[in-house]
Amino acid sequence: MRDFLELKDLSVNLEGNPIVKEVSLCLAEGQIGCLLGPSGCGKTTLLRAVAGFLQPIGGEVRIANCLVSDVTAVLPVEKRQVGMVFQDHALFPHLTVRNNIAFGLDSLSRKQKDRRIGQLAELLGISTHLDTYPHKLSGGQQQRVAVARAIAPSPRILLLDEPFASLDVLLREQIAREIRQVLRHEEITTLLVSHNQHEAFAMADVIGVMREGRLVQWSTAFDLYHEPATPYVADFVGEGVLLEGRIRDDRSVETCLGTLSDGSRHGFQAGASVRVLLRPDDVVLDDDSALTAEVAERLFRGANFLYSLILDNGSRVLSLVPSHHEHPVGTRIGIRIEPDHVVVFPENQVVPD
Numbered sequence: 001m002r003d004f005l006e007l008k009d010l011s012v013n014l015e016g017n018p019i020v021k022e023v024s025l026c027l028a029e030g031q032i033g034c035l036l037g038p039s040g041c042g043k044t045t046l047l048r049a050v051a052g053f054l055q056p057i058g059g060e061v062r063i064a065n066c067l068v069s070d071v072t073a074v075l076p077v078e079k080r081q082v083g084m085v086f087q088d089h090a091l092f093p094h095l096t097v098r099n100n101i102a103f104g105l106d107s108l109s110r111k112q113k114d115r116r117i118g119q120l121a122e123l124l125g126i127s128t129h130l131d132t133y134p135h136k137l138s139g140g141q142q143q144r145v146a147v148a149r150a151i152a153p154s155p156r157i158l159l160l161d162e163p164f165a166s167l168d169v170l171l172r173e174q175i176a177r178e179i180r181q182v183l184r185h186e187e188i189t190t191l192l193v194s195h196n197q198h199e200a201f202a203m204a205d206v207i208g209v210m211r212e213g214r215l216v217q218w219s220t221a222f223d224l225y226h227e228p229a230t231p232y233v234a235d236f237v238g239e240g241v242l243l244e245g246r247i248r249d250d251r252s253v254e255t256c257l258g259t260l261s262d263g264s265r266h267g268f269q270a271g272a273s274v275r276v277l278l279r280p281d282d283v284v285l286d287d288d289s290a291l292t293a294e295v296a297e298r299l300f301r302g303a304n305f306l307y308s309l310i311l312d313n314g315s316r317v318l319s320l321v322p323s324h325h326e327h328p329v330g331t332r333i334g335i336r337i338e339p340d341h342v343v344v345f346p347e348n349q350v351v352p353d
Contacts, residue, residue: 004029004064004189005050005157011058012042012049019045021213022059027189027206032180034192034200037210037236043193046210047159050191051084052077063156083155083188087162089146091134097121097145098130104153120148123182139167140175147179151186158183160192164199176202197237209233225279226341231349234277239306241317242275242345253344256313257291262342277343280306283319289334293317295327309335 005027012020020042027033035043048054050061052074061069063082068075091100098117105113121127124144134142143163150158164172180203183190194200200207201221208218209232217229221237228234231242245253245260247268252261255276268274293309296316300323307319307327319335327333 002029002065003027004031005033005191006062006065007046007050007059008062009059010046010049010056010061012045012054013057014045014054019213020049020056023210023213023215024059025208025215025218027191029189030184030187031206032183032190032192032204034194034204034207035210036194036197036200036207038195041210042213043210044161047161047191047193050157051082051159052080081153081156083150083153083158085143085146085150085158085160085163087165089134089142089166091142091145091149093134096131096133097126097137100134100145101130101148101152103149116152117148120152120182123185124148125178140171143167143175144179147182151182151188154186155188158188158190160190162193162195164194164196172196172199173202179203209236211236227343228277231275231277231345234343234345238279239318240277240279241315242277243315243317244347245274245276245344247272247274247344253342256311256315257317257337260337260339260342262339264342266342266344268344268346273347275345275347275349277345278317278337278339280318280320282337282339283309283317284336284338285319285321285325286334286336289336291336292332292334294332295329298327298329307333309333 003026007023007025010020010023023046035046037043049056055074056069056071058071060067068080101117101120102113105116121130126141126144129137129141164175167175176199192203207221207224209216211232217224217233224233224237234240243255245255247270248254248259249270250265252259253274253276293311295307296310297308299306303323305321305323307321309317309319
């Protein structure tokens with residue numbers, strides 16, 4: 001697949017303040033990407049620069065290998081063939097669902113319009129609401145209409161700015177999965193902004209974690225979870241703890257839980273002090289293990305309990321245990337360590353960087 005959206009060292013200021021700082025990334029044609037991070041990290045500003053609403057102070061934006069933004073010029077929004085969906089949906093309240101979707105289809109004949117509207121309504125499950133006004137729809141239905149309207153003209157790129165933020169938490173992932181299928185069907189290159197990792201996981205092929213205007217890591221959800229580039233990514237994506245460790249050799253590290261190794265090289269010199277990431281799924285319940293820990297807290301999560309465990313040296317680890325194994329706070333349970341990936345950070349990267 002060829003790169004379709006390219007950002008190279010993109011920097012953007014707002015009112016003289018640096019908001020986006022030297023961000024580089026690529027999205028292949030038809031690929032779905034997500035900018036993930038907390039409020040104020042610069043992800044929405046970056047999205048607006050891609051759309052053409054903001055001019056960069058450095059770097060460039062290319063769409064289909066055409067330069068559309070740099071420090072000298074910005075191709076107007078209306079000439080970029082970019083569709084956008086905002087957090088508040090921005091539907092026209094005086095128009096029916098049918099006419100909302102038809103808004104950007106003026107160049108088509110009536111027959112072509114009806115065919116396109118019917119196709120998208122079927123894909124997005126809103127066929128029975130075409131003659132309904134937006135205020136009579138649920139939040140999820142309004143979101144589907146907003147997406148249908150944005151992709152009806154077949155834009156080259158779709159930009160989604162926190163599109164599911166107003167929806168119920170349980171509904172977000174469902175809608176995200178449904179819209180992903182539609183975007184796959186339409187083969188539209190998409191960039192999504194979100195602060196919710198589960199939403200990002202459900203929607204995106206590749207995810208960029210942002211912090212203070214910078215792109216910390218651009219990778220798949222699997223790699224962000226199992227091979228985070230920094231403690232910040234490890235802390236922001238998923239759950240886990242950092243334990244003190246000392247490098248034994250180029251493939252293993254000593255910790256209070258024993259020697260950990262996944263067979264891969266970690267790049268540290270023998271004897272170096274490090275921090276080792278342990279995810280809850282790395283700590284397995286084992287009633288026959290000589291290694292035990294005390295249950296300090298537990299959170300019920302339906303199929304699982306998330307246990308916070310105190311080790312003999314006072315350190316804490318997390319363990320995800322099937323909920324039919326119920327252990328009260330204060331009891332000791334046997335555990336064994338089975339890390340799929342041994343992730344090691346320098347000792348000075350103790351807290352999210």
